[in-house]
Structure formats: structure tokens, C-alpha cells
Amino acid sequence: MSAAFVEGVGLIAPGLPSWHEAQPTLTGAARYVTAPLAPFQSQLLPANERRRAPLGVRLALRAAEDAATASGIAPAALASVFASSDADIEMIHRISLALAEPARGVSPTDFHNSVHNAASGYWSIGTGARGASTAVSAYDFNLAAGLREALALLSTDDTDVLLVLYDVPPPPPLYAKRPVSHAAAVALVLARARTERSLARLSLCDAASELGMDDPGLEALRLANPATRALPLLRMLAARRSDIVGVRACNERCIGIQVEAL
Amino acid sequence: MEPLRISACTVTSALGLGRGAHFDALCGERSGLRPQTIENCALQTYVGQVAGLETPLAGELARWDCRNNRLSQLALAQDDFRSAVEGCRTRLGGARIGVFIGTSTSGVQQTELAYRTRDRAANRLPDWFEHRYTQNIFSAADFVRLSLALEGPTLAISTACSSSAKVFASARRAMAAGYCDAAVVGGVDSLCLTTLYGFNSLQLVSSEPCRPADVARNGISIGEAAGFALLESGAGELMLLGYGESSDAFHMSAPDPEGRGACAAMRAALRRAGLAPHQVDYINLHGTATPANDLAEDRAVREVFGADIPQSSTKGWTGHALGAAGILEAAITLICIAEGLLPRSLNTRAKDPVIEGNVLLASRRARVNRALSNSFGFGGSNCSLVFGGAA
Numbered sequence: 039m040s041a042a043f044v045e046g047v048g049l050i051a052p053g054l055p056s057w058h059e060a061q062p063t064l065t066g067a068a069r070y071v072t073a074p075l076a077p078f079q080s081q082l083l084p085a086n087e088r089r090r091a092p093l094g095v096r097l098a099l100r101a102a103e104d105a106a107t108a109s110g111i112a113p114a115a116l117a118s119v120f121a122s123s124d125a126d127i128e129m130i131h132r133i134s135l136a137l138a139e140p141a142r143g144v145s146p147t148d149f150h151n152s153v154h155n156a157a158s159g160y161w162s163i164g165t166g167a168r169g170a171s172t173a174v175s176a177y178d179f180n181l182a183a184g185l186r187e188a189l190a191l192l193s194t195d196d197t198d199v200l201l202v203l204y205d206v207p208p209p210p211p212l213y214a215k216r217p218v219s220h221a222a223a224v225a226l227v228l229a230r231a232r233t234e235r236s237l238a239r240l241s242l243c244d245a246a247s248e249l250g251m252d253d254p255g256l257e258a259l260r261l262a263n264p265a266t267r268a269l270p271l272l273r274m275l276a277a278r279r280s281d282i283v284g285v286r287a288c289n290e291r292c293i294g295i296q297v298e299a300l
Numbered sequence: 301m302e303p304l305r306i307s308a309c310t311v312t313s314a315l316g317l318g319r320g321a322h323f324d325a326l327c328g329e330r331s332g333l334r335p336q337t338i339e340n341c342a343l344q345t346y347v348g349q350v351a352g353l354e355t356p357l358a359g360e361l362a363r364w365d366c367r368n369n370r371l372s373q374l375a376l377a378q379d380d381f382r383s384a385v386e387g388c389r390t391r392l393g394g395a396r397i398g399v400f401i402g403t404s405t406s407g408v409q410q411t412e413l414a415y416r417t418r419d420r421a422a423n424r425l426p427d428w429f430e431h432r433y434t435q436n437i438f439s440a441a442d443f444v445r446l447s448l449a450l451e452g453p454t455l456a457i458s459t460a461c462s463s464s465a466k467v468f469a470s471a472r473r474a475m476a477a478g479y480c481d482a483a484v485v486g487g488v489d490s491l492c493l494t495t496l497y498g499f500n501s502l503q504l505v506s507s508e509p510c511r512p513a514d515v516a517r518n519g520i521s522i523g524e525a526a527g528f529a530l531l532e533s534g535a536g537e538l539m540l541l542g543y544g545e546s547s548d549a550f551h552m553s554a555p556d557p558e559g560r561g562a563c564a565a566m567r568a569a570l571r572r573a574g575l576a577p578h579q580v581d582y583i584n585l586h587g588t589a590t591p592a593n594d595l596a597e598d599r600a601v602r603e604v605f606g607a608d609i610p611q612s613s614t615k616g617w618t619g620h621a622l623g624a625a626g627i628l629e630a631a632i633t634l635i636c637i638a639e640g641l642l643p644r645s646l647n648t649r650a651k652d653p654v655i656e657g658n659v660l661l662a663s664r665r666a667r668v669n670r671a672l673s674n675s676f677g678f679g680g681s682n683c684s685l686v687f688g689g690a691a
Contacts, residue, residue: 149498154458159679170545175437
């Protein structure tokens, strides 16, 4: 089975504005207080793309940039896996609204932003990354599925990999059917070889059950978005602890992420 | 890379149910494109529509009911595909068989219908609407897993029109990494207003049957399709020899006119297959019949293979099946290898003189030992696959 070294982390979620600022909260040294996301913009995108990029794309890129910068690896050298349940689901909402009217006036920008791989496309345009990039969905189970895809890519295709998890709340009336209540993105840069920056070594193993967060606010946040299902893993990384993090996979199973702190 | 055996394969599109119907339509030069008659669609265009999708899914599959999953269910019933998977499950166990399915829009047609019939005063969608089991991208993969009673790693890949080509790459990696011992790969996309009006808004939809590589080509005809393949280790009659993936890093909805990303994907596929360009006998082009795609792809193919290699787009037969184009054209490529067929570029009446590649204007029977299939998508997502027959 494949293993990878965590070279950089990116995080943006309510009350957790960046990986740097979130670490004391995740380890329990500081209390978690929820807060709306501060306005932010990706630094990578050309003006045209920056103007058009929807919220999910901007969140994904923000977390990805932070992780890549921390890793010291050139973004263009990374293969990438973007894992999201519904990507920029507001585009589907807007298109469905337009299609319910007699004129059926679908916006071309909404349509190209509606593709599930929009974040992957914007990332490659912004960084000049020309390698393999995949956009996947496994509903609430994107951490397990995305990490498996990233580890397989790393070991089989012999490349360092950026893994990004992100989802955003749908507007009403779709929200009632898919209540993702907070926007969030998590990014990990995973490398083949250990460096002086390596935070931990990750591999997959068996696990009987899912690991949660002790703090009720963080536990609620964990369950509020498929991306924040990674909070227990991030807590382990922030605390430099070695243990197994059980995460839910599809069909009612769990898999374990073996974290060895370095 | 170590080649993988394709121990079963099936495909359903506007050409009919199963491989035999596709071979017959290819030999008989019968296009599946017809003027669209879709409910609530006012566009003047041709579509590649699958017949026989009127019956709702029932029993434990009822909550998964949508056109997309109905199409998967219909396709899974062809070519003895289910019994091949059952045999594999008996040998390996359902937990060791992964499921990798490409789709671009999954069951979004349900969402369109839910919005159209919503309670506008209360801003409420109808109770029957199930986001998770229909609209959600993962539904396309989870449904196939459930329908085939498999329990291995399951993933939906959604990279627009390269989706169900990239499933071969992900499945091969998951097998090499030890996450599964075999994999059902495939793809499914179904006709919906989102893609018809979406591509129309970008002025990419033709009002006539699409004409790949034609001097007068003016856009795509949208089609629907589902196809599946069972990948196992070891040698067989039909093999996946290589895959290559790349990103254009150019534009969200236009290909790089230099075709650099397409070149990189084809070269990576050849490298993994351990083949030189002259060892490939046929290329099934992405060939969407938009002015930009066909030009950029021609440039890329010539750069890697030269101009002489026999090549064609089969979208004049099936339409562009979007997220299912990869598996549809992989299945057609495998038919060409198995049957020894070089299919023509249907609807190409006058080849664009700027396109210099050897686009086939007449079909012929010939031995096809190895063939490459291209799939390119929005966001600059490229994937090339190399298939081969028994040596």
C-alpha cells in the first residue's frame, strides 16, 4: 500500500481562517469560535478568471495555494485531485431556475462554471500546471475517496500530489435537500519523499469506526461539510500526534488513515 | 505499464443496445442522430437519444430513479455484462472490485424538473426530489456499485468530456496500489436541458447533424450513452495498454489552439504502453465538430503521429456523449480492434483543407492491433487511452 509525506496544509472554514491560525484551536489550546469567512481572493488567477471564478473555486484555490506555498514545491509540478460532493452547486441552482422560465436563458459563464472540474481548470490556468488533474465526487466520503485517489496517483504515476476537498452551501430551495451549512476547503500537498518540512507520513489501513472532534462546535463543523470531515486528521497533524484516524467511506464502511508524526 | 485485460465490455447509445448494435450501425453507416423532440426544449438541433428509458426504476432502486440511472441500468443488462461481473465477484469477492464511473451531469434532469414544478410561493422543491440519489455526481457511481452488488472502492470522476476516459487511469492506479484487484469502469450521461441550453449558450451546438473535420462544421450534436468495462490483471483478447492525462492550463471552455495538452496526453499514453507512434494503427478522435476542437486536435495528432495515421471521429454516428464520450469511444475502439474495422468520419462531406491528418472518408476492414482514443474536456482536461488486441 502507498504512503505519502504531508508537506503542506491549507484550510479555510468558519472560525478557522487559515491553517496557521487554526492549529491552536484544533489542538484545544484555543477555544473554537465560529465566524463568517472573511472576504478573500485567490492570488493566482488572471484578472478575467478572477472575476468569473465562483465561491467554491475561490475557496479551493485559496486552500490549495496555502498548502502549495507551505510545501515549497512549485504548484506547476504537482498533479492534483479536487474532491467535492457538488462543486459550485449554485451554478446548477441558477441554471435550473433559468430553465424553469419560458426564455430558458442559461448564462454561458454559469454553464462553464457548473462543470465539476471547474476548480481543477482554474488551478491549472492559474499555476500553469499541465500534469494530470482529476475532479472526483464521493458525496460525504470525499476524504477517504480523494485520499485513496491521491495516494494511488502518487505511487503509481510517480508524482507529488495536491489533494483539495471543498464544498459550499447550496442556496434555497436546494439547501433543504442538501444542507451543507458552511463553506469550507482543505488542501494537502502529499510528497513521495520525506523532507525537512514533512509533518507526517500518511498511509491507509483498516479502522472500525469514525473519529470525531471533542469540541461540540468543531464536531458540528465537521459534519457541516464533506471537506471538514478532515478536521480529525488536521487535529492530528496540528498536534504532531501519531494515531489512526477512522473516516467514513461509502457503503457504510470506514477506512483508517495511519498518521505517523515526523 | 503492465497491460490490463478487458474481460467484458458493453455500450448503449443512440446506435442501440450493446456492442453488436454498434458494430452493425458502424458497418451500415447508420447515424443515430435525429431532430430533437425533447420536452420543454425549443432548440433546433439533432441529438443522439437512447430509446426505452420510460420505465421508472423500482423496488430498492426506486429512490435512484432518473434518466441517467435508468440508462446505466439498461446498459448493464446488455452483452452479458452482469454475469461477467458476477463471475469476477465469485472469484475475488465484491470488496476487491472497485467501481470508477465518469459523468458530467449525473441526474441533473431531476433537478430541472424539480425546479420547474417547485412551490414558488414557499420556494420549496417537491418531496419526490432526491438530491443524493439523482443530481449528485456520486449517484452515477454509487448506483452502479449498488446495481452490481459490489463493495470495493467507489468513485465518480467528473472532468466534463474526459470523465469516462479518466476512469481507466484511476482504476489502473487503484489496482496497482492494491486498493482493489479488479474494477468496473464506465461512464454515463443522459440528455438534459442543462447541457443542451448550456452548450447552446456558448454557441457550440450545431443545427444539423454534426460534421467532424468538415470545412462547414459548426458545432456539436449532443448524445447520451452508457458503457462499462471490467478490468482485470493478466493478458486477454482485449487490453488496456496505456493511458495519458494532462491539463491545458489555457482556458475554461476553449482548447489550446496549439494542442500542447493533447500532445502531452497522447505521448504519456504511448510511453506507458511502451509503443512508438508508428505502432498504433488507428486513432478514434475526440472530434467534436466544433471549429476549434478539430483544428487543435489535428495539430496535436500530427505533432505526435504525423499526418498519415488513419483517424476518425465517430461522433457523426453517436453525437457527443459528454461525460460518457470516453467509455463510448473506448468501446467503439475495442470493437474496431476485435472486428478489424477502420470507421469513416460520418457526415464529413468536404474535409477542411486546413486539417491535414488522414481523416477516413470511407470505412474499410483492416487489421487493427493497437488503437488510441482521445477525450478532451472543459477546463482543459485531456485523456488518451491506448488499447490493443491479443498479440
